[in-house]
Amino acid sequence: MAETLRRGAGPERRPPLILNASGCLDALTAPAVARSLDAFVTKTVTPLPRGGNPPVRIAETDVGLLNSIGLANLGIDAFLERQLPRLGELGVPLWVSVGGFAADGYAASCARLEGRPEVEALELNLSCPNVDGAAGTAAEIVLACRRVTAKPLYAKLSAATWDLGETARAVEAAGADGLSLVNTLRGLALDERTLQPRLGTALGGLSGPALRPVALAAVYACARVTTLPIVGMGGVARGRDALALLAAGASRVALGTVLFGDPQAPARIRAELAEEAALLGFRTPAEAVGAAHGREDGRSATLDQRLRSFPQNTCKLGTNEAVDRRS
């Protein structure tokens, strides 16, 4: 298992860190940060321009971030004409996130991107929680897009389903080249004084720390049922979060929410990741890919392993505000 997974990491010794489809960073305004990433996924582009959802569009909660951007974007025409040429000049491998409202919409966008050499891969956003309406099954959309493009196709899935493994297998069978896991979960936050929803659409997509264990589980579960390379994401804020996703089976790790608070996160996380991996005896972080599947019986760490030496930390630990019991 670990061997198969490791293949996904490719020959690079540098652990691939990429920007997820979120607009958590603007590559044109912050080219230096963009260049510190191994690849850059655009915000989702739809067939027609979209203004997006009514304000308020963003709300921070105790344990995560809610957004309701609603796929605001210029539409594929303006994207191809105005944004893509400039993004192509950055010199960072570029993935385009493609959205749509039916399989043919996705496929039409993929077809138009097919001839563009600036684009390294396509990610199909099959899981935006902020737009209504079923877009057909994930596999149908992948199939339609596969017919029109030879570029690597990544299926971006949500963890909000019991049969994620089945979906993963279905998109693999339909011709996907990889999985992007995970998109946000549906969440709600109320204003403490008015008890009204803080977001204009009431419900929004939950990203950030709260998503970490859910994202890890999704990556782990999919790695056990497909051999597709996986881009892992969800709440990555520290080297150890990235390392855990690699161990669970991701061969690339994507950053989003963390970039708002710390635009220098790519360089920092890359350094932390290398250090943490080295501490655990891996020559490169890429070597840790799939490590969590190491033991066939799935037994957890024994007390003995736990008692092995580990850096003793200081008392400068914040407490977890999420468990603050004062009201």
Added chain:
Amino acid sequence: MAETLRRGAGPERRPPLILNASGCLDALTAPAVARSLDAFVTKTVTPLPRGGNPPVRIAETDVGLLNSIGLANLGIDAFLERQLPRLGELGVPLWVSVGGFAADGYAASCARLEGRPEVEALELNLSCPNVDGAAGTAAEIVLACRRVTAKPLYAKLSAATWDLGETARAVEAAGADGLSLVNTLRGLALDERTLQPRLGTALGGLSGPALRPVALAAVYACARVTTLPIVGMGGVARGRDALALLAAGASRVALGTVLFGDPQAPARIRAELAEEAALLGFRTPAEAVGAAHGREDGRSATLDQRLRSFPQNTCKLGTNEAVDRRS
């Protein structure tokens, strides 16, 4: 909308706080705490005894708790014979959580509980993340149970689905009397040193703070599409968490994970809830039920409301360890 929802709260002025199906409290060992609750839901009881999942079964993460108990329980026979009589003596309204692996298993247990006056209501656990195998659709199970019992039937659902509203409507049509929202999400945590899964089953159910925005969203979404009374739960640790669930549309709030760290939580949260509700101008917390649906256009709070006076807090705030950026 708010009017309909308010009906669900019943005539009581006291906001109903109940224990969720979790074994986060043992009513027989801690009867005083049990009596501070308005109702008590048992851990899920299955047709046959279950030892549960291999150890390790519990792991705390930065923002939530993972468990993989695996429905360990004595089975319905021993439950009826040995536990129920003693639970009945506590004098706290008792709900029994019923689990099964097919609709007829659920129904058989319900039939056997039907004649027991100690039991006030039945909760159907349709969403345990720690047991494999589809148990038929939620509506099928509710239908089968409805045929054999006149007791109130609550359907316990998970938020891990895009069509939660549809499921809610389907179980309502099948004869459910209420909804219990939400069960845990699937999560994973790795040991930092070995990178092996901390739980024996690798994946487990995520409860606690990370679930708060997800639970709120589920309650809000279901309250908009059904008139069923809702028991809201997921990461409640403070009066304001309970108030938010009521505002989103729950008429009862259930506690679980918080009881491990603070067995006195019911009394504390009840007091905090009354205080917070009063601060916002509600005579009783029950009056706040559905308040988040107040504005038909769903617009969020304006800056002006935000600027209204609010207690100025002190600097004794912990930072959120979840966003700790030191590795």
Added chain:
Amino acid sequence: MLRRAALSVLGVEPVGPYTLLRLRRGAIRPGVPGQLFMLEAPGRLLPRPMSLCLAPPGELGFLIDPIGPGTRALACLEPGDELGVLGPLGHGFRLDVERPLLVGGGIGIAPLPYLSERLGHPPALVGFRSEWHAEAAALVPRAEVVVEPTLVTERLPEEPWDVLACGPEPMLRALRRLAPSAQLAWEAPMACGYGACYSCAVELDGEWQRLCVEGPVLSGGLR
């Protein structure tokens, strides 16, 4: 070009219910009054947008109303702490006006002291919810102060002033009716502050505009 730097805290001083956070200026320029800065909020996920309040040599001063977890975290900083600051961002007030009148409401007073300095201390009109809040008026030279129930809009002079204003949304809406050409500083929750995320988009004459790029100061017609 985006500029972000870690600035050290020089002082944290109460001003009525508000907190004046004084930072060493470092590599960050004060920009045009009304532009915004994204201040790291320790222990939180998002930085918080703030207008510059004071710009004495070598310093940047922010006036903060501690209304929630992020602003409270900022108000709880201590001298010597370091804080990530991104800015200046967006569009501030145009300073080529003939008869400037500064108008502020509540914490909306924040950008006025620096604006007043840059305009050579024109007259100002500021309104507050209480005498306690009104203590902040001392930061604005030549300010006439009103306290609720009196509203600034009731005291607006008849003559044609060039209004430059910041305050709660209802105040800005009222001002826009009374002085259609007013320059108004609007607010919307922001995540990135520089145009990447579209969190701050508002509909403006039928078009979606990012308030952190097109604004926060707009002439007249928002929504």
Added chain:
Amino acid sequence: MLRRAALSVLGVEPVGPYTLLRLRRGAIRPGVPGQLFMLEAPGRLLPRPMSLCLAPPGELGFLIDPIGPGTRALACLEPGDELGVLGPLGHGFRLDVERPLLVGGGIGIAPLPYLSERLGHPPALVGFRSEWHAEAAALVPRAEVVVEPTLVTERLPEEPWDVLACGPEPMLRALRRLAPSAQLAWEAPMACGYGACYSCAVELDGEWQRLCVEGPVLSGGLR
């Protein structure tokens, strides 16, 4: 009957790499050596199971190995802080033994000082990973100390002692082979500590037993 109380911290002292946390005894009884206590871990969701290490009059002393967030939070308490403590819980060591020999490995030494006191200071054999860790041996009277690579099992006397032991799982498994009637204190992650949640269940002679109720001290046969 469950007893829980908020106890105040009297002292927090380093013992090699470990921390000795001294609490005012309050309403909590020390119980039988080897029983467990659930200590609130400030800022965490779950309390943490701990064995009582020392029970001087009016005090309860816990020896803590700060290996993770919960134990670090405990080791970072300060005198005067209050801490919720639930216990004593479960089954401790039977004290009706004829020739007691205490055996401890690493932080497994924790229950031995109190156990030693209650048994009138019998001989003890304790093993550690380093000289630094071995500083904790000073808490156990009459202790023979070994340091890795030497293991306690290599020094176990031939004669038929009544072994009472606590330590890492491999040590307990080895001891069980060498001394089948030994009383061994096992560990499993725990959430409630008093039998409600089934987190600590382990398979014991084909049956699932909750270690916080049936244990933590078991004679011989775990798994």
